[in-house]
Amino acid sequence: MKIIPAIDIKGGQCVRLYQGQMDQETVYSDNPLEVARRWEDAGAEMLHVVDLDGAVEGAPVNDEIICKIISSLKIPVQVGGGIREIPAAGRYIDAGAARVVLGTAAISYTGLVLLLAESFPGKIVISIDASDGMVAIRGWQEVTNTSVVEVAKQFEDARISAIVFTDIKRDGTLSGPNIESIERLSKNVRIPVIASGGVSGIRDIEELQTIRDPELEGVIVGKAIYSGAIDLSAAIALTKK
Numbered sequence: 001m002k003i004i005p006a007i008d009i010k011g012g013q014c015v016r017l018y019q020g021q022m023d024q025e026t027v028y029s030d031n032p033l034e035v036a037r038r039w040e041d042a043g044a045e046m047l048h049v050v051d052l053d054g055a056v057e058g059a060p061v062n063d064e065i066i067c068k069i070i071s072s073l074k075i076p077v078q079v080g081g082g083i084r085e086i087p088a089a090g091r092y093i094d095a096g097a098a099r100v101v102l103g104t105a106a107i108s109y110t111g112l113v114l115l116l117a118e119s120f121p122g123k124i125v126i127s128i129d130a131s132d133g134m135v136a137i138r139g140w141q142e143v144t145n146t147s148v149v150e151v152a153k154q155f156e157d158a159r160i161s162a163i164v165f166t167d168i169k170r171d172g173t174l175s176g177p178n179i180e181s182i183e184r185l186s187k188n189v190r191i192p193v194i195a196s197g198g199v200s201g202i203r204d205i206e207e208l209q210t211i212r213d214p215e216l217e218g219v220i221v222g223k224a225i226y227s228g229a230i231d232l233s234a235a236i237a238l239t240k241k
Contacts, residue, residue, distance in 0.1 A: 001208065002194075003235045004078075005047055007032055007036055012062060012065060013029065013032070014032040016223045026223075036069045039232060042236075043236045045075060046078065046218070047069070048078055049077055055082050062081075067091070067095040076098030077098055078125060086115070089124075106127070107135060117159040121159045124161060126151075126162075128185075156190050164196055176204050196219070197220075199222075
């Protein structure tokens with residue numbers, strides 16, 4: 001299971017939100033590239049970069065700094081936020097992104113996701129964000145009446161690399177991941193799952209590692225490493241035992 005640091009960019013700064021609320025942010029750095037290099041130096045095997053402004057606007061906003069991060073690092077970078085057209089996905093992939101992450105598109109533009117998965121095999125990830133089990137879209141501003149598993153199953157036969165599953169109510173709260181929901185998704189869908197939201201300490205990493213058949217591909221960690229609640233190098237070492 002990979003430990004994947006999150007870099008969320010809003011207004012050109014590296015921030016963390018509380019429960020996905022755009023007006024409840026904590027700014028950790030005005031230099032996202034410097035932060036990305038810090039996590040790479042700490043041993044991260046992959047980064048998860050999100051254009052928060054792009055997620056709300058429906059098109060990339062912080063794409064210049066994100067492309068700079070991609071080109072400056074040696075480790076793989078997966079990018080999400082506002083990718084709802086083929087040119088946006090293509091630009092990131094051309095810049096060297098290992099994967100692009102589609103969120104709102106997975107609900108509103110299913111055909112686009114399937115087309116991109118066919119055009120860029122192995123490079124498309126869908127992000128399913130949920131509140132009380134129901135999928136949220138448009139930068140978490142709109143909650144639908146569609147369940148997480150229902151959405152995920154639509155893509156089982158597509159060439160999707162992974163599903164990033166985020167429990168919005170846990171995200172940025174350091175309250176622990178929603179193990180039950182993560183395990184339910186993992187066991188009901190034939191696509192690798194990456195958990196996100198609520199990781200607060202090493203104990204949460206250990207608990208996520210107990211998910212088996214299948215095990216998680218990874219876990220995205222944000223506030224816990226920014227606040228110092230988790231030492232990234234120590235967490236990575238734990239997964240190698």
